[in-house]
Amino acid sequence: MDTVGSSVNAYFPQLEGRPRYNEDGAMGLHAYIPFWDYKGVKDGTAGTPRGYHVEIGGSFGDPGMGVGSGLDGYGSSLRADVNRRYGSRINFTQRGEMIPNAKVVLRDRYQHQRQVRHPGAEILLRLVRARAEPGHALPEAMKELIDKLGGTLIGEPAEPAKAISKGGEIIHEVGAARMGKDAKDSVVNQFGKSWDVDNLYLTDGSVFASKAHKNPTLTIMALAMRSSENIAARLRSGEL
Amino acid sequence: MSDAKTSALVMIDRRVTLKWLIAGAMAVGQLAACGDQAKGISWPEVAAIKAQGIGVDPDLINPVVPWPLTLTAAELVTAADLADLILPAEGNSPAPSKVGVPAFINEWVSAPYPDQHEDRQLVIPGLAWLDTESKTRNGVIFANADVSAQKLILDDIAFKDKVKPGLEMPAKFFNRFRSLTLGAFYTTREGWAEIGYMGNTPGTGDYPGPTPEALAHIKGVIEGMGLTYTAP
DSSP states (O other): OOOEEEEEEEEOGGGTTOOOOOOTTSOSEEEEESSSOHHHHHHTOSSSSSOEEEEEEOOSOOOOGGGGTTOOSOTHHHHHHHHHHTTOEEEEEEEEOBOOOTTOEEEEOOEEETTEEEOOEEEEOOOOHHHHHHHHHHHHHHHHHHHHHTOEESSOOOOHHHHSOOTTTTSOOOOSSOBOSOTTSOSBOTTSBBSSOTTOBOOSGGGOSSBOSSOSHHHHHHHHHHHHHHHHHHHHTTOO | OOHHHHHHHHTOOHHHHHHHHHHHHHHHHHHHHHGGGOOOOOOOOOOOOOOOOOOSSOOSSSOOOOSOOOOOHHHHHHHHHHHHHHSOOBTTBOOGGGGTHHHHHHHHHTSSSHHHHHHHHHHHHHHHHHHHHHHHHHSSOGGGSOHHHHHHHHHTTSSTTSOOTTOHHHHHHHHHHHHHHHHHHHTSHHHHHHHTOOOSSOOOSSOOOSOHHHHHHHHHHHHHTTOOOOOO
């Protein structure tokens, strides 16, 4: 699994002609909304089965190849447009939760390099309805917000299946050996201990049962600490 | 017309322009036959670049462009003229041709990558179209036409709501060339100075944050929306 990602950009006329200053010292993300539309998610009206957060950013960054995107004409008026618009763009980056489905597969894939067989893994993330929905709901919610704020979208969001990031792009790949309360439908127990092998613990992202919208590292560390305490307790009692 | 332009014309690449002359003549015929219903003009295919890319782990201390630059001298002259029409020198800002924009575009459209090939597919036939169109209208290639005549051609392709029927492909070319020109120009020191990018510079002590003027502007925006401004 990977976090479900989507992004929408807009220009805001209110921000045009902002007095310039060095904004490299401000990080790209200026504001963070830890959970968007909690009520809608709870009621089932949000169009996405789980929650998502929004990261809001934009700055007087170093101009890139997109500095002229969407502009029209040529000459003095074009130059004025570039200057007026600089620093008035806000990006709304959304990160949602991915729930595993039967089409999500992790399989062995050996790579052959210079006659050496390297073990590797291939992750197949297939789109199912539950994953497509947030891809639609997320940009739609941001469009509404942008509209209310008087902004202009930079390009219409792509159709749902394309609006969301490809599996692996958010770099939060986890799962495949999920934690659970029963050996029937999980690989490890609540301490990360394998159901099948008594002295085998998994202390990485593989034990996640879903991929939340947050970064997984701190959760992995917390779970590893929990596994360590369980190992230590079992060693002391002589069970291990 | 400068001497540089005259000498560049000797090296004009006829392969693309000949195709254009034929395509242009056909388009004129279609226009005459169909009036406003012309379906647009055909666009010649440009062969993909087969050359070495940057690859992995390049020497960033001694950067090189490993692929050959492919625009002809004549194409570079047209590209320079077009870039300078898009963003003419104004105030302290130099013309794009004075800060290497044509060379940048040459490097860009000569790169052996799929995205750059897409741009190449627009830029090379587009530059040739400008010459063909200018010859039809003015009897001379684009670079040798008067600025006012050049602008009349641009007026048919530069405004998205006013593209002359049939000129959709030249308009697409112009749109892309404009993006490349703006991207190339505003990533130079001169472009930074004009647009007001003040970063990429070392500082000491705490980051000072927004200026009082910038804060006053934001205060005005927030209060203008009927919200309460809280000073940081």
